[in-house]
Amino acid sequence: MASLELRQVAVEYTMKRTRQPLLALRNISLSVAHGQFVALVGPSGCGKSTLLNVVAGLQPASHGEVWLDGTPVVKPGRNRALVFQSPSLLPWRTVLRNVTYGLELQGAPPREAAQRARRYIDLVALNGFEESYPHELSGGMQQRANLARALATDPELLLLDEPLAALDPQMREVMQAELQHIWLQTAKTALFVTHLISEAVFLGDTVVVLSARPGTVRAVVPIDLPRPRTGQLRRSPRFRQLEDTIADLLQTELPTRLSSI
Amino acid sequence: MDQIIETSQPEMGGRATPKQATWGTFTTWHQFVQAHELRIIPLVGVVTLLILWEAAPALGWVKPIFTSSPSRIVQAAIWLFAHGLWNDIVVSLSEFGLGFGLALLFAIPVGIVLGWSRRLHALFDPFITALNATPRVALLPLIILWLGIGLESKVAIVFLGALFPLLINTIVGVQTLDTNLVRCARAFGASDRQILVTVALPTSIPFIIAGMRLGVGRGLLGVVVGELVAASAGVGYMMNRAGSTFQTDKVFVGVLLIAGFGYTLTEILKRIEAHVSMWRPQETE
Ligand SMILES: Nc1ncnc2c1ncn2[C@@H]1O[C@H](COP(=O)(O)OP(=O)(O)OP(=O)(O)O)[C@@H](O)[C@H]1O
Numbered sequence: 140m141a142s143l144e145l146r147q148v149a150v151e152y153t154m155k156r157t158r159q160p161l162l163a164l165r166n167i168s169l170s171v172a173h174g175q176f177v178a179l180v181g182p183s184g185c186g187k188s189t190l191l192n193v194v195a196g197l198q199p200a201s202h203g204e205v206w207l208d209g210t211p212v213v214k215p216g217r218n219r220a221l222v223f224q225s226p227s228l229l230p231w232r233t234v235l236r237n238v239t240y241g242l243e244l245q246g247a248p249p250r251e252a253a254q255r256a257r258r259y260i261d262l263v264a265l266n267g268f269e270e271s272y273p274h275e276l277s278g279g280m281q282q283r284a285n286l287a288r289a290l291a292t293d294p295e296l297l298l299l300d301e302p303l304a305a306l307d308p309q310m311r312e313v314m315q316a317e318l319q320h321i322w323l324q325t326a327k328t329a330l331f332v333t334h335l336i337s338e339a340v341f342l343g344d345t346v347v348v349l350s351a352r353p354g355t356v357r358a359v360v361p362i363d364l365p366r367p368r369t370g371q372l373r374r375s376p377r378f379r380q381l382e383d384t385i386a387d388l389l390q391t392e393l394p395t396r397l398s399s400i
Numbered sequence: 401m402d403q404i405i406e407t408s409q410p411e412m413g414g415r416a417t418p419k420q421a422t423w424g425t426f427t428t429w430h431q432f433v434q435a436h437e438l439r440i441i442p443l444v445g446v447v448t449l450l451i452l453w454e455a456a457p458a459l460g461w462v463k464p465i466f467t468s469s470p471s472r473i474v475q476a477a478i479w480l481f482a483h484g485l486w487n488d489i490v491v492s493l494s495e496f497g498l499g500f501g502l503a504l505l506f507a508i509p510v511g512i513v514l515g516w517s518r519r520l521h522a523l524f525d526p527f528i529t530a531l532n533a534t535p536r537v538a539l540l541p542l543i544i545l546w547l548g549i550g551l552e553s554k555v556a557i558v559f560l561g562a563l564f565p566l567l568i569n570t571i572v573g574v575q576t577l578d579t580n581l582v583r584c585a586r587a588f589g590a591s592d593r594q595i596l597v598t599v600a601l602p603t604s605i606p607f608i609i610a611g612m613r614l615g616v617g618r619g620l621l622g623v624v625v626g627e628l629v630a631a632s633a634g635v636g637y638m639m640n641r642a643g644s645t646f647q648t649d650k651v652f653v654g655v656l657l658i659a660g661f662g663y664t665l666t667e668i669l670k671r672i673e674a675h676v677s678m679w680r681p682q683e684t685e
């Protein structure tokens with residue numbers, strides 16, 4: 140478990156050709172308690188992936204600070220795992236060896252790594268494909284392998300960047316339930332990016348709504364639905380109500396984004 | 401009335417390979433030819449060439465002293481093998497093997513280091529480019545001056561010939577990093593060394609093998625030219641002596657030996673390449 144604290148984080152990129160600065164994130168302050176599941180939603184390009192990269196320690200914040208369990212984040216660490224938006228599987232490794240990859244980098248003994256990996260391959264329903272190469276998998280299967288790799292390292296803080304985006308709706312709901320299950324069992328802290336409002340409501344303890352670029356926290360919506368959440372719950376009035384609230388918050392972001400083009 | 405029919409099929413794990421056609425499955429000659437087209441075409445080409453080669457001097461179209469002929473070459477080969485050709489082959493092979501081996505031992509680690517470190521690469525790049533652009537044959541007089549006409553000078557020339565394709569390909573291979581994979585490894589807390597071993601090296605292996613294929617050609621060129629110019633043994637030396645006394649058949653034995661050796665080595669490397677790039681998507685015909 141880990142507690143995460145972002146203090147007035149801003150990230151500015153410099154565009155390569157024009158040398159113009161581009162403000163991706165502005166004044167993000169957020170605090171995530173031990174074992175909390177935070178879903179992040181926001182318009183495309185508002186800086187969600189950037190935010191996860193900063194928390195992962197892959198890129199520095201231009202302003203502000205990120206604290207994890209009382210230590211400032213300056214570089215990647217074994218207490219975090221990031222599931223990339225685009226599956227970054229090693230093309231020359233089989234699924235099994237891709238899933239063991241994170242464990243291998245962290246020095247786990249091979250046999251133990253393979254055992255853990257098989258567990259998570261089962262979990263993401265990829266059994267039978269352990270010896271397949273990534274190019275032999277569909278986009279959604281690659282994403283599941285990608286997810287299994289991060290889960291297998293058993294991090295305290297899970298950073299998930301649209302990990303279910305390439306799945307069909309049925310598989311997606313199954314994987315949402317699996318994720319909830321894993322999270323309930325292991326009580327990890329999680330930061331989960333999605334474009335699907337129902338997914339954010341289903342999984343999140345809170346849903347953080349970001350504004351259009353430069354992204355800043357527009358609203359934090361607590362999700363007061365009981366756990367474990369089930370498929371039935373999706374059809375309850377309260378669930379629908381929460382979805383509408385978030386949809387409205389996102390809707391107000393649309394005009395500004397369109398007018399800024 | 402609509403009916404929903406459920407069908408289920410077991411999922412297939414692993415790679416699916418199309419069934420290989422075998423002898424028994426063909427009913428007609430035509431089908432057999434079609435299925436093995438790509439093997440038959442080169443065979444036909446080679447056989448036709450051999451027939452023409454044998455026929456041309458026999459029919460008086462050309463003088464055998466210029467073209468020789470397959471049967472003469474076989475006779476010459478038999479004679480040569482009985483009179484010390486083995487020794488020449490051993491000499492040439494050791495020159496090639498030592499030079500190529502040293503080039504591998506040197507180029508791969510150095511290539512990895514130069515591919516990894518931008519600063520070192522910037523420092524050495526002008527030398528590599530300049531030396532690579534210099535025909536190695538131009539260095540032969542110097543090398544002979546330094547190392548004499550024995551084994552060492554030929555090893556050196558093979559080494560120099562094979563070195564640059566190997567070195568340059570290894571450098572490019574290590575530099576061709578997928579940034580996504582590097583970020584991913586970093587996110588798992590990988591050290592530079594781990595990124596080198598798990599990302600950079602696997603990426604560069606196909607490049608290194610392609611470099612070896614180029615290097616084989618350059619190395620063989622070194623052996624032959626070196627032996628033609630200054631040697632006291634070796635296949636090239638034998639060819640030089642035979643050539644200067646108009647023994648065309650013997651010259652051809654040397655040519656075929658070298659061609660055969662180069663071809664075999666290149667084929668072996670192609671196989672290795674196919675084996676290590678099993679993970680690549682296969683193009684379907
Ligand atoms: N390496 C970079 N250099 C310059 N600009 C960048 C870079 N990476 C991202 N940006 C810019 O920063 C902004 C935020 O990008 P980011 O990928 O974080 O968005 P996102 O919220 O994850 O979008 P999406 O939902 O489409 O994945 C974008 O406008 C993008 O153009």
Ligand SMILES: [Mg+2]
Binds near residue numbers: 189
């Ligand atoms: Mg993104």
